[in-house]
Amino acid sequence: MAETTENNPEQPDDEAQRNLLKKATEKTTSYAQYSSIAFQMLGTIGLGVWGGMKLDEWQGNERPIWTIVLSLTAIGASLYLFIRQLPKY
């Protein structure tokens, strides 16, 4: 982006607008990323719980052992996937 601003030294308005656009783009990018991660966590946990319930139903378990194990695993997995997608500083 630095090149584009250097190309227009005589147009401060244009430059300000470009910077504004750049900032807005950056903000939207991080918003998009984090909201995406939220949906991914929801999906992961949902998948774990659903899979667990199906397994318990299939095996006819009296105690919902698969639901417990898989939902807890899914919560861990969603946290892992969340941390992995954080920007690397």
Add this chain to the structure above:
Amino acid sequence: MAQETHESAEHGEFNVGDMIMHHIKDEHGWELAHGLTIPLPVILYTQDRGLEVFSSSHIMHDEVYNGYKEHEGDIHRVTATGEIDESVKVWDFSITKNVASLLLSAIILLVVFFSVRNGYEKNKGRAPKGIQSFLEPIILFVRDEIAKPNIGPKYERYLPYLLTLFFFILINNLLGLLPGGANLTGNIAVTLVLAVISFLITNFSGNKHYWAHIIKPTGVPVALLPIMIPVEIVGVFMKPFSLMVRLFANITAGHIIILSLLGLIFIARNLGGTGTGLAVSPLVTVFALFMNGIELLVAFLQAFIFTLLTSMYIGSAVEEHHEADHGIGYEGADPHH
């Protein structure tokens, strides 16, 4: 998309929930206003009768036509006495409101972009003209701000898809805001297809680093691999899943908010008579206009975000990996160290 609701209120028994769902859902026949419905072709396939095509006007008001009847949006076979016959599986390939809107948007996109292409041929070496000069900054924005920084040096081969995606979502979001428009991008089947295409492109362009990270994440003890590999695989599927849900949820939620606001007028009328209804309508109009303005912004924003995230996912699949490029600092931030 909501103006026609004024007419759809049945006196005395107005149900906001039904009104909202009616406007969000797909339908056979395109209702522009109460009493003004464009009939669309109904195309059915059943094993015993084969393919059948007729106009949706025949089955509009719960009428039975040719042994078929519409019940809560689905077409069922009925018996001689008029009961719904569940034993016959009806495959419905109708050109519904959403399909018609999809075809319309495809025509608009083709017309617009062929004219843009012709513009580049005619004005070669000169400044862009007309619709070409309106769309050029948007095309360049998708290229320079979305594709280039997120995909890297190989961005060019993905640009046709990313541009198509961007303008397809944008035009359908905007068409959905028109009075009488279809809620196409708020239909989960449509967003599912878009997400699946993004998923396929991402995974088919994945390089060895991308797959190595899934099959054997770096720095993970062997004992943990039976857990980590399924988790990584789930992660691969959850990315397009989040794309699908976000677009669907945002567009549908926006429509529901506007429709609920307009529904307030009828609720007020039912509670306190016509005077109350008239009294709240100016305020509701202001809110609804404001929400429409927000929706206009959301239409652009969601097209941008879908394209942005798709290019990020593609970028993560094609990037040449850290070790050589960024050194230790990068790896040190990896969570599994």
